[in-house]
Amino acid sequence: MAGHGGRSRSGGRPTLEEVAARAGVGRGTVSRVINGSPRVSDATRAAVEAAVAELGYVPNTAARALAANRTDSIALVVPEPETRFFAEPYFSDMLRGVGAELSDTEMQLLLIFAGSDRERRRLAQYLAAHRVDGVLLVSVHADDPLPDLLAQLEIPAVISGPRSAAETLTSVDSDNYGGGRSAVEHLIQRGRRKIAHITGRLDVYGAQRRVDGYRDALRDAGHRADDQLIEPGDFTEEGGRRAMATLLSRRPDLDAVFAGSDVMAAGARQILRKEGRRIPDDVALVGYDDSAIARHMDPPLTSVRQPIEEMGRRMIDLLLTEIADRRPPTSRDLDRRQMVLATELVPRTSS
């Protein structure tokens, strides 16, 4: 414990003022050095830095927050029960990206779950108290009131996956439209002619966009539209089974299926097997998410990969900018605030 430099004799933590006295400068100067202001001479800066090191000075965050009206922390809000958070690799990937981008910052990340009503009330209180400088909102449902609350409190926020084309919050999304397109183009290129689509929940904007991509890819390839080849699912395995069964009964001659998620693809696969269709010989199958399921499926599933980790990084970028700008970006730069990242088709044996 020796060699850690003397604390002030008063016994508590050293303050700015004590550092200033020690360095023989004024309070303002120390503050400038600590906050990296360029308006300090090199000699003075060195003296202050020495004093800081000798005293083992660490700024008092509360005092800083009070005086500067900022908290240097941001919240990652997960509007889901913890269970799902741990179950889905989506969150883990996202968290990794966020953490990485934050690591060379002074910002502290708070992880807040808002799955239950109780948790949501707590969160509302927390936000009202402005205990964070900004919020990252992941996995928001279309009818979630949280984004509006954030807007009302004028708290900078970035959302992953806009709620609609008219999203007012800054958002980062993967290219669901392009992802859907690439899946279908891939199937066309493999010589498939009757390509069905099992959609995700259509109140999720991303799912709609995948349908759009599916439609346009077929149209551009000169296929005529056939709505009988589209069947809504709900992102669950059971939904995949049901949709697949429906599709098969309606269009027994289909030769490919694009499912809006890997989980639904897994459900579809079970039905295809049961009906004696071989994958990929009789029916090619493509999923979405490139999750662990895709890699471990039999046969391994072709899937569309989203750059989740990078989404996390970009979200932080945008959020930090917004916080620095200190204004809710409701002006003409809104269009610049809707970032879309490319997806990538990962071909495997199922297609």
Next chain:
Amino acid sequence: MAGHGGRSRSGGRPTLEEVAARAGVGRGTVSRVINGSPRVSDATRAAVEAAVAELGYVPNTAARALAANRTDSIALVVPEPETRFFAEPYFSDMLRGVGAELSDTEMQLLLIFAGSDRERRRLAQYLAAHRVDGVLLVSVHADDPLPDLLAQLEIPAVISGPRSAAETLTSVDSDNYGGGRSAVEHLIQRGRRKIAHITGRLDVYGAQRRVDGYRDALRDAGHRADDQLIEPGDFTEEGGRRAMATLLSRRPDLDAVFAGSDVMAAGARQILRKEGRRIPDDVALVGYDDSAIARHMDPPLTSVRQPIEEMGRRMIDLLLTEIADRRPPTSRDLDRRQMVLATELVPRTSS
């Protein structure tokens, strides 16, 4: 936005002073009401509460922290990379318990990973700044410097799984000794005579205690000690395989194995199978942790369950007490601060 009560005309958030003015009382009185002091008359209290509601007053945390020298937040420190955090149900269970116990508190939980050196440096800085009132430390290795840092900074802390019998920090643990005992007693009761033990990493205190439980259970049942039946593992599947192979070569006539973790039990099972021993007919097998592996093994594995979620709850209890006491508990009450929770044997078909 109407009906939300008028903010002060100044536009910003209302302050204590504004509430006081509105309620026609002094600043101190409002503070007392907000903090639930009993020294306020009912009439005054009601007036203040009305003013608070009308103005939509929310205390400024920074100001409170500065004045009262507390942060109303505690950190859950995970000295592991995020990957393991998500992979192991241990953390998820723990987090659930912690969150539950914290939910009727004003305390905010921070989740902090300290896996890499970089992250550890950040954490040290964070703790030095006293940005939390207390720390929950889970999954600490024997040589981790973190506990000592915490002690040095005089930050209240509770550790899950003491580092040794002489642990100085407040700790919550499951009864590893009793768990080991119960596993062996169960095997004896089932008529097993030559019971082997694959230990965990012996630099983990809990693993040692399981060995102690194993030894004492055998001794109390009148078995003579046979160290050839004990083989150290390292909590990994590979370690389980290696230990099992060694044990079989040394004592081919063993009729039961108690593994220090389910993962090691899984490794042991592979070797037993390969050597043609049937489970449980020829060799009974018992694991530890009662993880998903145990339930899904073939045959389902008898295992010792630890009440992880409850451990989380108890840790918060102790931590909050320690914070409220505002003193590092180095005195005679230390023994009261080593809490041990009972384990439970979950019998399945492997024994």
Next chain:
DNA sequence: ATCACTTGTGGGAGCGCTCCCACAGTACCT
């Protein structure tokens, strides 16, 4: 030599609370 900037610096004011002392009012003893 004068004026106008620029650069570096000190320190007052104030952020919104909590803590605590002072004090009025009431109650109950002697």
Next chain:
DNA sequence: AGGTACTGTGGGAGCGCTCCCACAAGTGAT
């Protein structure tokens, strides 16, 4: 009647910063 104690209340002081104004000293144009 005076003393003592307690209850409820107001408000000063101070927590450790940041922000910003004031100002000294230096620089270069006129």
